[in-house]
Amino acid sequence: MRDSTDWLPTTYRSHTIGQIIAGGEDMVGEEVTIAGFAESVRGRGGICFVTLRDGTGKIQAFLKRGSLDDESFETVQNSSRESTMMFRGSVARKRPPKTPEGAPPPPKEYEVTVSAAELLATAQTPLPVGVVDDVNVGLDTRLDNRHLDVRRSHVNAMFILRSKVLQYGREHLIEEGFNEMNSPKIIASASEGGTNLFPMMYFDTPAFLSQSPQLYKQLAVLGGLERVFEIGPAFRAEKHDTYRHLNEFVSFDIEAAWCDDEDVMGVLERMIHSIWKSVSEKDGHLIETINHYRTTQGLEPVKVEIPEVPFPRISYDEAIDIVKSGGGQIEWGDDIESHHCDLIAEKYPGFHFIPRWPMSMKPFYIHHKEGELGTTGQQLSRGFDLNYGRDEMTSGGQREHRVEVLEQNLLNMDLDPKDFTFYTDGFRYGAPPHAGWGLGVARLLMVLTGAGNVREVVLFPRDRSRVTP
């Protein structure tokens, strides 16, 4: 795989800036064409210095009146920060800064001595969001101007890291025999059984945006695809306004035949382990960029500590005991909310599974084994959550593969089996026992990057008050 120092030339550049820097002494004297954003434009009279930034690094361009045509020289010298430019020139050693006597020589730096320049697009002034200056602007202004916000190095690093996380996750699953699938996002009825659906018109038919690929990934497995995964959007019309909920989020889902809940918990912890390992081996520079910013803000640097496998398993029964003994108000059958999770996280601060939830609290498609009862004698399910600290990352479970039990589950949850025939019919012709999970990508990224809000790690978030940009 090519890294940024190995990209192919394009119409607008012969080299990336990263290639020139990585080339070091070998590049001195080479003729290059580079293109990027003008991070700063300095110099009066006959000279001008531009700090040019592309997606791979920054370099100084040195322009001297007379070394290129006058019009281009003046255009560049009078241009605004963040305008885009293309320079042709030769790579030279930058004059080293003066160092005190006896001090070690500074590392060699390089610049491009420009012989031709072209302004590609002018940036308006003032910039609504600073790119290099450390001006404190609120998240809303940043999101309104995300196209500029992403030019900031630590924000840029977060989104490159997001892409890496998806890549490593995908690679891990393919390694374990999973195939990528795509389910429809326009659907006829609820998949999670709830009411949190965005309605839409599909020509003359009312329809909804999909809440989860749940039913379709199961149908794919019933169809004999054995092991599938999907990374795609899910839409929830929930009126939450929190640091971890959005109305559109990317869900990373798997479904696997001949598996129970424990089997797919294994897939999940191995995948997370492998993502953390790859990031710590290959993406230290991205974490450093994020940490550089965090330090300037007085925030703790993030550490990529590869989590040990297996992750702890704390059954729902045990979780209730932990919350109670920590002084939390909770009864068997209640949801374990964030403030309860804080008490559990005191003992299990990292990734931990909470398996075996009460059947009454899980969706109709979750499997149960008769006779598996909780401390109060009520039926347990094969549904689980994966939490990190106080936050839920994933829910999943073994699915119900017996159609008559499925229909009974729907009735128990006051849902009409007739509304789910498109789903239950898939189970009438033989169904393998199967299991799966759905992981919130932004929540996982919050853990990895230390972001305190999912909006930080979603390029164009959709929440109750935001549908643009």
Ligand code: AMO
């Ligand atoms: P669930 O509804 O728990 O399960 O969603 C799975 C995971 O998706 C993330 N998530 C969200 N992230 C941001 N904003 C939201 N509004 C939001 N809602 C959920 C969470 C959550 O753990 N079909 C099942 C999965 C399965 O059983 O396979 C499902 O969708 O990280």
